[in-house]
Amino acid sequence: MAVIQWYPGHMAKALRQAKENLKTVDIVLELVDARLPESSRNPELVNILKNKPAIIVLTKMDLADPKETQRWINYYEATGQPAVAVDSTNGSLKVIEKKINNVLADKLEKRQEKGIKSKKISVMCIGIPNVGKSTLLNHMVKKNVASVGDKPGVTKKQQWLKAGKNLQLLDTPGILWPKFEDPLVGQKLALTGAIKDQLFHDDDIALYALEFFKEKAPQKLQERYRLTNEEMTASDVDTLLAITKNAGFRDDYDRGAQRLIQDIRKQKLGRYTLDPVLQIAGRTTKKEKQND
Numbered sequence: 001m002a003v004i005q006w007y008p009g010h011m012a013k014a015l016r017q018a019k020e021n022l023k024t025v026d027i028v029l030e031l032v033d034a035r036l037p038e039s040s041r042n043p044e045l046v047n048i049l050k051n052k053p054a055i056i057v058l059t060k061m062d063l064a065d066p067k068e069t070q071r072w073i074n075y076y077e078a079t080g081q082p083a084v085a086v087d088s089t090n091g092s093l094k095v096i097e098k099k100i101n102n103v104l105a106d107k108l109e110k111r112q113e114k115g116i117k118s119k120k121i122s123v124m125c126i127g128i129p130n131v132g133k134s135t136l137l138n139h140m141v142k143k144n145v146a147s148v149g150d151k152p153g154v155t156k157k158q159q160w161l162k163a164g165k166n167l168q169l170l171d172t173p174g175i176l177w178p179k180f181e182d183p184l185v186g187q188k189l190a191l192t193g194a195i196k197d198q199l200f201h202d203d204d205i206a207l208y209a210l211e212f213f214k215e216k217a218p219q220k221l222q223e224r225y226r227l228t229n230e231e232m233t234a235s236d237v238d239t240l241l242a243i244t245k246n247a248g249f250r251d252d253y254d255r256g257a258q259r260l261i262q263d264i265r266k267q268k269l270g271r272y273t274l275d276p277v278l279q280i281a282g283r284t285t286k287k288e289k290q291n292d
């Protein structure tokens with residue numbers, strides 16, 4: 001099976017730092033992308049989070065299929081993992097503060113009994129690159145203090161931010177893991193912009209995307225690229241060639257692939273969820289059964 005092998009040194013360092021900080025923070029916000037909640041979960045982070053209060057925050061819910069997002073929340077909550085979904089570019093993030101207070105209720109009560117009222121709750125925000133950590137924290141502190149950008153690897157080092165009287169928040173650099181055992185995970189991460197574009201072939205990602213949208217949103221695909229029925233039912237390579245031609249790129253297949261990827265990232269083909277909860281939850285249950 002093809003495995004993408006790469007792991008920049010700064011991510012190894014960021015993982016070490018995250019491990020160190022776990023000892024001091026009260027709670028962790030583990031950010032995942034609502035369009036691919038499991039594929040955007042870094043197994044190494046999940047591993048170090050054992051026994052630490054944590055909340056799974058599904059970001060970019062405005063880009064994902066709302067029904068699937070709700071199913072994911074239900075699934076996580078049912079498996080004892082507190083979860084919320086947010087759009088950090090719009091609306092209130094009070095839901096996160098509420099969830100933090102909820103998860104830490106016992107600890108906060110004990111602090112109060114001991115008369116420690118002034119201690120702030122310290123929160124570390126972790127997740128893969130470009131998942132929206134800095135955007136979410138800026139929103140929570142109501143200031144643009146952390147740098148954000150529509151590409152992976154914007155935050156280079158940790159930064160503490162203060163939110164109101166009660167919270168202090170730690171922004172961290174995005175961390176991926178050294179090997180994607182399932183190549184599909186790498187393709188999903190690339191399509192949604194979590195991996196630097198230079199690290200994958202546009203046409204591989206475009207072909208994966210075509211297969212997905214042909215099945216899930218054929219009408220949108222057909223309308224946007226003015227594809228005939230024959231072009232829709234042709235092989236994915238031929239459909240991509242038709243898209244390239246219809247976009248006016250003649251036979252510049254790479255530009256066709258880039259256009260499709262950019263369009264999907266900009267939501268021109270609508271909201272979508274690449275990780276289906278039922279399939280993945282089913283797989284987990286099967287695995288659990290095998291381990292029993």
Ligand SMILES: Nc1nc2c(ncn2[C@@H]2O[C@H](COP(=O)(O)OP(=O)(O)OP(=O)(O)O)[C@@H](O)[C@H]2O)c(=O)[nH]1
Pocket residue numbers: 059060061062063086087088089128129130131132133134135136147148149150151152153154155156172173174175
């Ligand atoms: N639509 C939408 N876009 C979001 C949301 N949250 C973040 N973004 C966008 O996602 C991009 C990445 O956001 P960042 O906050 O820089 O992501 P990050 O996780 O800090 O990334 P690194 O620092 O590179 O690890 C930016 O273009 C944000 O505007 C969201 O909830 N919805």
Ligand SMILES: [Mg+2]
Pocket residue numbers: 133134135147148154155172173174
């Ligand atoms: Mg950042």
